[in-house]
Amino acid sequence: MRCFVCQIKNGPVSAALHSAKFTKVCPTLRHTRSRSASTYTLERHSAFDIFEQQRLCVHRPRLQALARATSIGSEMAGKPAQQQEGLKMPSGDTFPWIGFGTSGIPSPDSIRHAFAAGYRNIDDAAAYGNEAENGSAIGEFLKQHNRKEIFVTSKLWQDKHHPDSVRKSCQQSIRDLQCQYLDLYLIHWPEAFKPGTKEPETDFTLFDTWKAMERLVDEGLARNVGVSNFSLSQVQELKKAARIPIACNQVEIHPMLSNDKLVKGCQALGVHMVAYSPLGHSPKEILGNAELVNIAKAAGKTPSQLCLRWNLDRGVAVIPESGSPEHIQENIEGIYDWKLPADIKNRMDALNRDQRVIDPTWHDWTE
Ligand SMILES: NC(=O)c1ccc[n+]([C@@H]2O[C@H](COP(=O)([O-])OP(=O)(O)OC[C@H]3O[C@@H](n4cnc5c(N)ncnc54)[C@H](OP(=O)(O)O)[C@@H]3O)[C@@H](O)[C@H]2O)c1
Numbered sequence: 001m002r003c004f005v006c007q008i009k010n011g012p013v014s015a016a017l018h019s020a021k022f023t024k025v026c027p028t029l030r031h032t033r034s035r036s037a038s039t040y041t042l043e044r045h046s047a048f049d050i051f052e053q054q055r056l057c058v059h060r061p062r063l064q065a066l067a068r069a070t071s072i073g074s075e076m077a078g079k080p081a082q083q084q085e086g087l088k089m090p091s092g093d094t095f096p097w098i099g100f101g102t103s104g105i106p107s108p109d110s111i112r113h114a115f116a117a118g119y120r121n122i123d124d125a126a127a128y129g130n131e132a133e134n135g136s137a138i139g140e141f142l143k144q145h146n147r148k149e150i151f152v153t154s155k156l157w158q159d160k161h162h163p164d165s166v167r168k169s170c171q172q173s174i175r176d177l178q179c180q181y182l183d184l185y186l187i188h189w190p191e192a193f194k195p196g197t198k199e200p201e202t203d204f205t206l207f208d209t210w211k212a213m214e215r216l217v218d219e220g221l222a223r224n225v226g227v228s229n230f231s232l233s234q235v236q237e238l239k240k241a242a243r244i245p246i247a248c249n250q251v252e253i254h255p256m257l258s259n260d261k262l263v264k265g266c267q268a269l270g271v272h273m274v275a276y277s278p279l280g281h282s283p284k285e286i287l288g289n290a291e292l293v294n295i296a297k298a299a300g301k302t303p304s305q306l307c308l309r310w311n312l313d314r315g316v317a318v319i320p321e322s323g324s325p326e327h328i329q330e331n332i333e334g335i336y337d338w339k340l341p342a343d344i345k346n347r348m349d350a351l352n353r354d355q356r357v358i359d360p361t362w363h364d365w366t367e
Contacts, residue, residue, distance in 0.1 A: 037195060074335040077118025081183075085336070087272040087317050090245040091223040093183060095151055096121040097312050098332050101276065101321030103128045111137035113325045118332055123250075123276075123319040125155035125178060125188055126169060131176035135198035139178030153184040154175060155228060156213070161192035162204060166212035170221050185222040186250055189229045191362055198362060206234070208242050214244045226250070228276075231367050232265040239269055248272040253316055254280045254307055255292065258352040261367070263316060263332060275311045277330075278318040279304050281357040295347045298342070304331055306340075310348045313340050 075095070076084045084096040088197065099121035100114040111122060111134055117120035122138065124131050131154065132341065138152065154173040156166060170185055187209060192201040216222040226247035235249055249266050253259045263273050280286025287303045296303045308318045308331060320331045356365070 002045070007269070036279070039243075047207065072333075077332050079118075079120070081120040083152040086121075086367055087248065087274075089184070089224045089247050089272075090267035091183075091217075093151065093223055095184065095248070095274070095317055096334060097128075097317050099123050099151070099153070099274075099319035100318065101319040101326070102130065102134055103133075104321060104323075105130070106323040108134050109265055110323050110328065111176065113328045115141050117325075117329045120149060120349055121151040121153075121319070123153045124173075125157070125186075126160075126173055126176075127157045127188060131173055135176045135178040142180075144177065147180055150179075151183040152179045153186065154182050155186040155188035156209075158189050158191055159193040159195045159197060159201075161187070161206075161209040162195070163208050163212035165195070166209060167216065167219075169219070170216050174221065181220060182216075182222045184226060185216060185246055186222045186226045186228045186248075187213065189360075189363060190227070190231075190234055200362075206238065210238055210242065214242070217244050226271075227328045229363065231365070232262050233367060235266055235269060235271055239271070242256055246271045248274050250274040250276055250318075250319075252277045252281075252356060252358050253311060254278050254285065254286055255348050255351040255355070256280060256286055256289070256355040258349065260352070263314060267315060273314075273316045275316050277357055278311055278320050285355075285357075289351070291347070291351060296346060299344050301334070301338075302330055305333075305335055306344075306348065308335050309338060309340055310345070313345065 008288075017189055029146045034299040077098075081096050082094050084094055085095045089095055096119075098119065100111065100119040100123065102111065102122065105111070108130075113123070115137070119126060122134075124134055128313075138150070141150065150287045154170070154177060159170040161164065170182065173182065173185075174182060186318040190206060192204070192206070192209065193199060194201045194220065200297050213222070217225055217357065224246060224247040226249065227238065228250040229332065230238070230249050230251075235246065239246055249262070251259060251273070253273070266273055283304075286292070286307070289303075292303050292306065296306045299306055301309070304320070304327070308320060311318050322331060359365075
């Protein structure tokens with residue numbers, strides 16, 4: 001018997017061979033970890049599983065099938081957030097290494113797919129204009145699960161930096177996302193706008209906004225607070241004034257924009273790094289890069305899995321986005337139980353060309 005997707009024969013296979021080859025859901029067969037945890041055995045699904053798999057066109061059975069397959073493919077996926085490996089937040093909570101980005105997802109169904117595939121870390125923001133919609137999928141999940149099982153991030157938009165607006169904005173995101181409180185609330189960009197505009201606001205400082213963010217932690221509205229798109233000098237300055245530690249700086253990072261100085265600088269200050277657009281936002285340019293494709297072939301992984309693992313190996317968490325159930329699955333499967341060999345890491349590091357994808361006109365990228 002041979003799995004027609006990953007082509008592994010029946011019987012025990014080594015963990016390395018398994019993680020190199022098992023990159024897709026096996027529709028009729030499954031791999032189970034042996035007691036020694038170093039080999040996997042291929043078995044047939046039960047008749048019930050096969051019955052469900054044959055109804056792949058029906059939404060819910062497919063999600064259930066994906067969930068089962070992933071719990072086989074990764075030790076971490078599907079575990080409650082607090083039991084996953086990831087970044088240790090100042091609150092003591094865990095930010096699971098792999099989160100799910102939502103800025104451009106076609107509908108909340110993508111979040112349902114992500115939950116089913118084992119993601120327990122969701123990244124959203126008021127500016128994406130989809131928090132109320134996405135909240136339907138989160139609220140649904142929380143009817144069946146404990147709140148602590150997931151980690152939810154939202155972000156304060158630039159025209160809400162006024163200290164009096166911070167609390168209201170946070171409460172609105174909590175209501176929209178139906179999540180009771182935020183695990184992490186970020187200042188989305190350092191520049192403040194006047195309400196409802198893109199005109200610079202200069203009547204108060206970033207420190208005033210940060211103090212209002214800290215009060216959210218005092219009140220239990222946010223478990224952690226952090227920043228996004230901050231330069232190293234901005235993080236250094238803010239850290240001097242911060243009463244509550246800056247949990248993270250979320251910035252664009254992928255192999256073509258390694259952001260090495262910022263990553264190492266923030267990490268040295270005890271501020272975690274989270275990579276947005278970890279697949280390069282527009283996948284053709286980055287994921288289609290010929291050298292990356294060659295490296296992926298050599299590593300027995302897909303280009304996206306390679307990009308994600310490359311960040312994880314630098315201690316940087318990732319929040320890839322996808323509207324495709326197959327990509328959602330691919331981006332969490334076989335990532336945790338694998339590390340980049342030194343030669344592959346060196347080739348990945350050499351891909352950097354400081355190629356930024358997200359580059360709004362109002363922002364100055366000086367260090
Ligand atoms: N803080 C900030 O200022 C900021 C800025 C930008 C983004 N973000 C956050 O970061 C998240 C991710 O960033 P992003 O959406 O810009 O970019 P990304 O995750 O790097 O890339 C998303 C694109 O990659 C494709 N993709 C995903 N998995 C794939 C796979 N396995 N194979 C091939 N293509 C794949 C997706 O297409 P399919 O849908 O077809 O899979 C989509 O077009 C956002 O959703 C948002 O939460 C934050």
